[in-house]
Amino acid sequence: MIGTLLKRITVHTLDRVVERGKTSEHAPVRAAAAGLDRVRGLVGLDRIDIRLDLPAWDGGTPDQPMWQSDRDKLRKWQQDRGIIKPEKGEAKPAEPVLVIYYKRGCPYCRAALELVREQNLLAKTIDYTDDHDLRTAIRTRTGRRTTPHVFIRERCIGGFDELRELHESGRLVELLKDPSAAPPVAAPTAADDDDDDGDGRELAPAALKARLAEGGKVLLLDVREPSEWAQTGVIAGARTVSLGELDKVDDLDPQGVWIAYCRSGRRSLQAAEVLGRRGFKSVVSLRGGIEAWKAAGGATVAYEPAAAAPVAKKPPVKLPVVHPERSPFEALLDDPNAAVDSEPLEGEALIARVREVLETCRPLVQADGGDIELLDVTADTVGVRLTGNCVSCPSSQATLKQGIERKLKQQIPQIKGIRSPQLSP
Known part of the structure; x- marks a missing residue:
């Protein structure tokens, strides 16, 4: 492999040297380049040998992963054009019993062809967009002017809507498989002739x-x-x-x-x-x-707004009382041993006293997976914040106002309230 790489580099280098030498303005350089080109040809440095291990061909064709219906279509197409000949004893593939005459640009034709393709049904499709005589003959035969025209065993069943109804009911596959099954025949209708179905959009x-x-x-x-x-x-x-x-x-x-x-x-x-x-x-x-x-003479009708459906009255929902007896903080508020400060506190003494009161509230908050964080303390206001599970708890504001604030105001009379980023303004 290394030898092949070195030879490749050498050959490419010599190619450039010889090419530049042959285009030089000086005759001696051109002569030297021509001599170098002859010499490298003698030693085999004028080309790179490419070695490919090609498998031996046994004369057959590789087995392509195809649906059987596609195999039948391909084989019939090859036989019709003389590409292959039927083998001895091989019966010529039968013509599809499902035939669709369609016109380019018609959304219903496109939907019918898409349905046949998605369900992998063997069908013969005939484009009569540019064949006015054929389209007129089909319309005269069926009495239907709209496209597509769908036939099952030479009987017109209608268009896309009829084809889709047969598919959704499960009868389409049965009709295609059972030769004795009689497909429904679309009733002829009278309609104005129209050759302009649009451009697809x-x-x-x-x-x-x-x-x-x-x-x-x-x-x-x-x-x-x-x-x-x-x-x-x-x-x-x-x-x-x-x-x-x-x-x-x-x-x-x-x-x-x-x-x-x-x-x-x-x-x-x-x-x-x-x-x-x-x-x-x-x-x-x-x-x-x-x-x-x-x-174009199309009719319209008056618009009638759809009546709103009456809203049924639901019976009131009674929420269960989680703690019917008492709030957990009421025991703290009724504690007879709790000390109440009679004299106003300042500075570090006030902060220490606030921390002491918060410590009595912390166990109840921690029991629900939360905690209390002291932010700051002024002369009459305490800043606190709940953390942990209490951040997303719907009763966090009640805990702050009805529990922590009431306890601080009871134990430290100079405190008039608390503030917290979790309290609504």
């Missing part, structure tokens, strides 16, 4: 009208302000949530296709981004908002 008002005319399940989200709802009305069946409150709503279906709209289409695009960051699979904006919807 927006949906045209005419496309929404066609979908509502077919009686499809449409999830509408009005992200305007309450004043706008009351002024111009809302589209029937729309969920009303203002854009600023959208992050707080947690009862929207993240798997469905939501059509958000506002007045002109700007806030609804922002709403689609907000819900997309929260994991919603498909949220599009109604192009032009409710103004474009009305201009």
Whole structure:
């Protein structure tokens, strides 16, 4: 390894010397460089041998970790294009019984393809975006104008909503596996023809009208302000949530296709981004908002605020009395042996007396995992602070005022009160 490294350094050095020598302005230098190049070629210093231990190829292909459905798709694709030939006795892979005709830019088509991909279902997908004749033939055959068109064994079951309902009910896998099972047939509907479903981020008002005319399940989200709802009305069946409150709503279906709209289409695009960051699979904006919807002949209904649910009155909760008999500090206050100072104290004598009184209170505080810290003493005020468990105890203020302060004022009459950073101002 060291020899290979030294040879590599030598070859690179000679490469630079020869290159610079051959480009020199002096003829003797160029001649010397050419001679050096010939000499290093003779001794094998003009290249670096690379040794790679390549495994012997047995003529086969490596076993790729793939789903069986993907293997079948790949093999069928190779056979259809003549890349491989079926082996003797091998039956040609059967055509998928699930066929989806889709159009690029349609959010419902995208949701249907995503569902098939997530569930790893074998399906044949046909893009008829640019094939007007095929799209017209499919619409004439099914009587449905909205996309996608989903077929199971050449029977149209509807679109994304019908496909999703079959999946959620558990019937989709059974229908695909059982040849004798008859899939439900979508009833033909009359709707205006519309070839503009949008660009993937927006949906045209005419496309929404066609979908509502077919009686499809449409999830509408009005992200305007309450004043706008009351002024111009809302589209029937729309969920009303203002854009600023959208992050707080947690009862929207993240798997469905939501059509958000506002007045002109700007806030609804922002709403689609907000819900997309929260994991919603498909949220599009109604192009032009409710103004474009009305201009296209779309109907609205009066906004009716949802009635607030009556708040049930709860019975009053009786808190248990922890110490029904007496407060622990009352025994200290009633101590007949406690000395009371009759004369005012000053300086070190006052501080020593305060410490002595605090020592009588400390055992009760320490029993709860806390302690008392003396901060300072003036002529009539004592500064103290509770530490330990008493810092976060909800009854710390009662301990300071009802216990420690009362004990200091009883034993040292010149003390008028205490101050502490733990006392409310």
